[in-house]
Amino acid sequence: ETGVTQTPRHLVMGMTNKKSLKCEQHLGHNAMYWYKQSAKKPLELMFVYSLEERVENNSVPSRFSPECPNSSHLFLHLHTLQPEDSALYLCASSQDPYRDSGDTQYFGPGTRLTVL
């Protein structure tokens, strides 16, 4: 158990639906991340939050809207998605993103999203 939980684990939605993905970390970390994992593609970083402030947005379409109400919770709000958005969405957290050396990220189990 990595200490990072995600709900739901599976989600099927239509293109007109609005849904939210939830991530919670129980590790006392300061940074949280959303990644997208599509088949046969490298893991793609979507958003980074450090101390509840968004520090990176990797040119993600506006139909994905992140929210970080506190350092333990991260949401990804979804609306008017496309079938090509079907993927595994992974949340991760790390202790201190401003360390000089790379900071270990701990991943949640992911939400497998299917857009019909």
Add this chain to the structure above:
Amino acid sequence: RKEVEQDPGPFNVPEGATVAFNCTYSNSASQSFFWYRQDCRKEPKLLMSVYSSGNEDGRFTAQLNRASQYISLLIRDSKLSDSATYLCVVTAEYNTDKLIFGTGTRLQVFP
């Protein structure tokens, strides 16, 4: 050129074999390097960090060659439980909270 390149495999090896994975990265300013393991339909988990001096953890040995921008992972005495996808990961230039993942190399160990 991809930022992190790996041979996707699959590598099919018998139990007890030694197998090596290679990875190249394009950004010479990358500061930190890792190998992650991802089991089928599971999240990636850190296997080990990679240091210039090389490091070993049991049956696993990682090497980094900064001059060639090349990272390797050696697995000795393969076990069935080693079957997974191995992801090469580097940090982006001057931004150590951004990890760049390769597509992964799939390993299948058979009896």
